[in-house]
Amino acid sequence: MKLERLISIIYKLLNHDVLSASMLAEEFQVSQRTIYRDIDVICAAGFPVVSYQGTNGGYGMMDGYKMDKSLLGSYDVNSLITVLRSLSTVFEDERAQGTIERLQTIGPEHHVTSLSVDLETRRTEPDALRHLRTAITRRNIVRFDYINAKNECTTRDMEPLRLHFKYRNWYIYGFCRTRRDYREFRLSRLMNLFVTQETFQPHQEVPKKAALSNQAQLEDVVIRVGTEALAEAMDQFHQVDKQFHADGSMTMRIPVYQPLEARWLWTILLGFGSGAEVLEPPALREILKEQLQNALKLYEDV
Template structure:
């Protein structure tokens, strides 16, 4: 905590020019005596910091002072560079210059540790362009207009203020304030079409926790996944939900949302999933399979 406070004192003085010991003490919620001890430590470490006495006095840095890397530990330097790399991974506007300068300043040759691609495997150029447009609209706070295909298969026109991109489960989502619904909404990225970034801008929204658009009802499920689909088991279910069976199959007990998506999801395993319960869902699967079979009779 002390190192962080010393660093922030320098940052505050670089930003404000001069502050009193009382102002710094109030900011950090420590005593004035503690602030003066911090000033002594900074001075001993070579930071050109001084105090002016009198009515308009305060604590300040010598003119022309720039931050010395010695104030940051090696681990803190790495954390700063890694944070900048995460911005670069999502193609935040021009972090490369700052990343290169700080890497040189800290004398560190950082290997990139993260890469983010907003498109799925086999994604088209249009998918990437849409993701880039959304990202830029979020950063520049521009309103967007788009066509959206809902889970019921119906198309609607939406205008919204984009707030953030979210990754949940296996999909990317856009959290936005929807002008059409006059409320916060979450849109699946791949259902957004005909995206337009408008000239209208908006003020920052307060932090809003991620929430589903509708109340989700979770249902306990029990099924067996055959060993031919083993590659999906631990990708899609927590280890505590899976019990390996003799012969290589897997017993799975989990809870999933009851909606139109669930039947399609279970059918995506083909004949390699055997649903044991609940019975109403077994009936829905049989009905869907009979409809599919009728197309090939």
């Protein structure tokens, strides 16, 4: 613990002009006397720490002193800093912030940021990500209510293993004790999260997620998109075959696993309104037609 504190103090001094002993003591939850001893140890190790007197006094590194920058190039350093900043904001992770400070000491002094990462969390419970990450680190069982794709609500007990960010959403993966198997849950459908005090031991082997056995299980969904829905359709299906037509419309060919059961796909297609029409498969056209008719019934008396 002392060594970790000493290393953190060194990097803080490298990234700040002057830091007071009281400020360092408060951050590391130690006494100012301990900070004085730490500074003595850092000086003895060969780091040129300078003491500044006065009201705004404290400690800092000698002007011009920098860490060796040969470990990583400036591009690598700045890319890592950008990603870590986003993670530290999402998780309020002090360790990530500490890593950023260490990286800044070997980064260029003057750099214009060319990369920005925003890990959107509006679709999740505000504290769910932080609570789940803590549970993963401490190996605590978590309990939550979950709405599945069939709109059924169940209560799950889970051994959380890792968080994923994909398809613009956060997911938690782990061993579901309720189903006695590994499962992945989308955080936007998760409610009433509770981190228990019960801990678990990881299983010897974490099975890989079952993949589609072959591409033959994918079926093409062909849609014609009008000019008023081009941008939205390209946002939703940006890596598919597209064919533009003289009138400005576009045909998309979207490979989907079991499209007649893919309710997520129905939602997207219906969201285009009159801006898109399903051409194939015919059975999907009938499903969407039925969905629209059911929706209209809700407004018959309006």
